[in-house]
Amino acid sequence: MMTRQRRVILEELRKLESHPTADEIYEMARRRLPRISLGTVYRNLEILSECGMIRKLELGGTQKRFDSMVRNHYHVRCLRCGCIEDVSMEPLTTIENAIRRVNDYEIIGFRLEFIGVCPQCKKEA
Amino acid sequence: MMTRQRRVILEELRKLESHPTADEIYEMARRRLPRISLGTVYRNLEILSECGMIRKLELGGTQKRFDSMVRNHYHVRCLRCGCIEDVSMEPLTTIENAIRRVNDYEIIGFRLEFIGVCPQCKKEA
DNA sequence: TTATATGCAAATGATTTGCGTAGTC
DNA sequence: GACTACGCAAATCATTTGCATATAA
Secondary structure (H helix, E strand, O other): OOOHHHHHHHHHHHHOOOOOEHHHHHHHHHHHOOOOOHHHHHHHHHHHHHOOOOEEEOOOOOOOEEEOOOOOOEEEEEOOOOOEEEEOOOOOHHHHHHOOEEOOEEEEEEEEEEEEEOHHHHHHO | OOOHHHHHHHHHHHHOOOOOEHHHHHHHHHHHOOOOOHHHHHHHHHHHHHOOOOEEEOOOOOOOEEEOOOOOOEEEEEOOOOOEEEEOOOOOHHHHHHOOEEOOEEEEEEEEEEEEEOHHHHHHO
16 A cells, blocks of 8 residues: 555655664655654554565664665664765675575575774764 | 672673573573662673673664674574574685775674574474 | 554653662772 | 662663554555
């Protein structure tokens, strides 16, 4: 069911290169639909990520993050300011191949997050 | 300050190969110190991981996990039951080298988590 | 029309914090 | 004795859920 709310959430997410939290998405959606509720945002983010239209990122920090880029890619997170960016890097075929059988698990995928200090914070430090 | 509480938490954590949550550690500690509080457990886990004596894992799921193994290693998480295990696998020198400069960040480390289905759950499925 | 989604508010679950007392160095 | 940590309970923060109403197909 493509409701107005769901469409707006999806559109707003697609405008961004970044990885907003649920409440950031709520603020963006609210500019277009002032009566939308935070609960609706959470519900739709869940549904959209279940059906693969967006990606839910469970990276470090207390809040989950979301992005509209579904292709496999990696992230860097800044230790200092917490900002998160995509990593431009050829796919790590080494890992992709190495994980076929790990600990006798059936491996479905992996999550790779880099941790470091972003250029901005490097300057300030 | 090595209090009785802090020592017990550390000892209990070192007994395990697994990656317990704060409340699991609380239960373990409580068998030896019945009056210990959950707040104390959280405070000590924070302090111990800050000074590098244990490791705080911010993997998927809602709860943080902790382990006493400080050397760099990776994890597998089961999609179905949520259990988490260490991965026995030679260090991925490919990544270790590849990450020296990513997106102009100063890279300090990375977090790698595999996702799959554990042997137990494979049987049940 | 009928299932599904919404807004609102209250509930939940993990973690953190304030405060007065107790323990460690 | 001074500083740090403790136990307890209340507070906080992100997220989820119940319910009566509204909306999309």
